[in-house]
Amino acid sequence: MRIVVLAGGIGGARFLRGLRKAVADGTGGGPDATTITVVGNTGDDITLFGLRVCPDLDTVMYTLGDGINTTNGWGRADETFTIREELAAHGQESLWFTLGDRDFATHIMRTAMLNEGLPLSAATESLCRRWDLGMRLLPMTDDPVETHVVVDDDGTERDLHFQEWWVRHRAALPARAIYGAGAEAAAPAPGVLEALEEADFVLLPPSNPVVSVGTILSVPGLREAVAAKTVVGVSPIIGAAPVRGMADACLAAIGVETSARAVAEHYGPDLLDGWLVDTVDAEVAASGVTGISVRSRPLYMTDDDATADIAREAIAMARKIVGAAR
Ligand code: FO1
Numbered sequence: 001m002r003i004v005v006l007a008g009g010i011g012g013a014r015f016l017r018g019l020r021k022a023v024a025d026g027t028g029g030g031p032d033a034t035t036i037t038v039v040g041n042t043g044d045d046i047t048l049f050g051l052r053v054c055p056d057l058d059t060v061m062y063t064l065g066d067g068i069n070t071t072n073g074w075g076r077a078d079e080t081f082t083i084r085e086e087l088a089a090h091g092q093e094s095l096w097f098t099l100g101d102r103d104f105a106t107h108i109m110r111t112a113m114l115n116e117g118l119p120l121s122a123a124t125e126s127l128c129r130r131w132d133l134g135m136r137l138l139p140m141t142d143d144p145v146e147t148h149v150v151v152d153d154d155g156t157e158r159d160l161h162f163q164e165w166w167v168r169h170r171a172a173l174p175a176r177a178i179y180g181a182g183a184e185a186a187a188p189a190p191g192v193l194e195a196l197e198e199a200d201f202v203l204l205p206p207s208n209p210v211v212s213v214g215t216i217l218s219v220p221g222l223r224e225a226v227a228a229k230t231v232v233g234v235s236p237i238i239g240a241a242p243v244r245g246m247a248d249a250c251l252a253a254i255g256v257e258t259s260a261r262a263v264a265e266h267y268g269p270d271l272l273d274g275w276l277v278d279t280v281d282a283e284v285a286a287s288g289v290t291g292i293s294v295r296s297r298p299l300y301m302t303d304d305d306a307t308a309d310i311a312r313e314a315i316a317m318a319r320k321i322v323g324a325a326r
Pocket of ligand 1: 008010044053056058059096097099103163166167
C-alpha cells in the first residue's frame with residue numbers, strides 16, 4: 001500500500017507516529033509492504049540570524065525520530081539555550097522565536113547545504129538520515145514560499161510573517177487575510193507529483209487546514225494531483241475548537257466557521273472523499289456532508305496507540321472508498 005500524507009506541524013507529526021504504528025502492526029498493510037510519503041508544509045519557514053528554519057519539516061523529523069520536545073510539540077528534547085543567551089547579550093532581535101542549541105545545529109546544517117546550492121528537498125533528505133523516520137519526508141516545494149498574515153493592528157493594516165503573528169502575537173491581532181508569498185511561482189518538489197501519482201490514497205492529518213494543508217494545496221498543480229486520488233481527512237476541530245494551536249484564528253481569517261463540518265465543506269467534495277469527526281460531532285456523520293462520507297470516532301491523539309486506531313480507521317475508510325470507486 002502506498003500512502004501520501006500532507007502534513008503541517010504538531011498535529012500532523014503526532015498523526016504520523018500513529019500511522020507508522022498502524023502500518024507496522026500489519027493492520028494497515030496490504031499484500032505488499034506499505035510506504036508512507038509525507039509532503040511537508042514549508043510556508044512556516046523563516047530566516048533568522050542568516051539561518052533557514054523549517055518548523056514544520058523539523059517538527060515532523062524530530063517527532064518521528066523521537067528527538068522532539070514533547071511538552072511543546074516543537075524544538076528538541078534535552079535542549080540548552082546558550083546561543084540564545086549570547087545573542088540576547090548582543091542585543092539581537094527576533095528572540096521571540098525560541099531556538100535551542102541542538103535546534104541551531106539543524107539550521108546550520110540546512111543553511112550550509114542550501115548555500116552549497118542543494119535544493120531544500122536534498123537538504124531535508126540529508127537531515128532525515130540521522131533520524132530514521134520510517135517514511136520519506138518531502139518539502140512541498142524547493143522554492144521559497146512564506147505564509148504572511150495581513151493584520152489589523154489598532155486600525156493600521158500590517159503585513160506580518162506567519163511566525164511573527166503566530167508566536168510573537170499569539171495570533172491575537174485580527175487577521176484580515178492569510179497568503180503564501182511566492183506560492184504562485186512555486187513548483188512541487190522532486191518526487192511529490194510522482195508519489196501522489198503512485199499513491200493508493202492520500203490522508204489529511206489534523207493539521208491546520210489553512211496555514212498547513214491549505215498552503216501545501218496552494219502550490220500550483222498540487223491540489224489537482226491530490227484531488228485526483230481518494231482523500232480521507234481527520235478533523236482538526238473537535239466541538240467548536242481546535243484540539244490545539246490556533247486554527248480557529250486562521251479559519252476566522254478566511255471566513256470559515258470553526259467546526260468539523262465547516263472544515264470538511266471548506267476542503268470541499270472535489271478534494272475530500274472521507275472525513276473522520278470526533279464523537280462529539282457525531283451529528284455531522286448522521287446528517288452527512290454533501291459528497292463526502294463521514295464517520296465519527298474518538299479523535300484525541302492521547303498516545304501512539306490511540307492515534308494508531310484513528311489511522312487504522314482512516315485507512316479502512318480510504319480502502320473502502322477506493323474499492324467502491326473501482
Ligand atoms: N512556537 C512558539 O509558540 N514559540 C516559539 O518560540 C517557537 C519556536 C520554534 C522554533 C523552532 C521550531 O521548529 C518551531 C518553533 N515554534 C515555536 C513552533 C512553530 O511556530 C510552529 O510549530 C509552526 O510554525 C506552526 O505549526
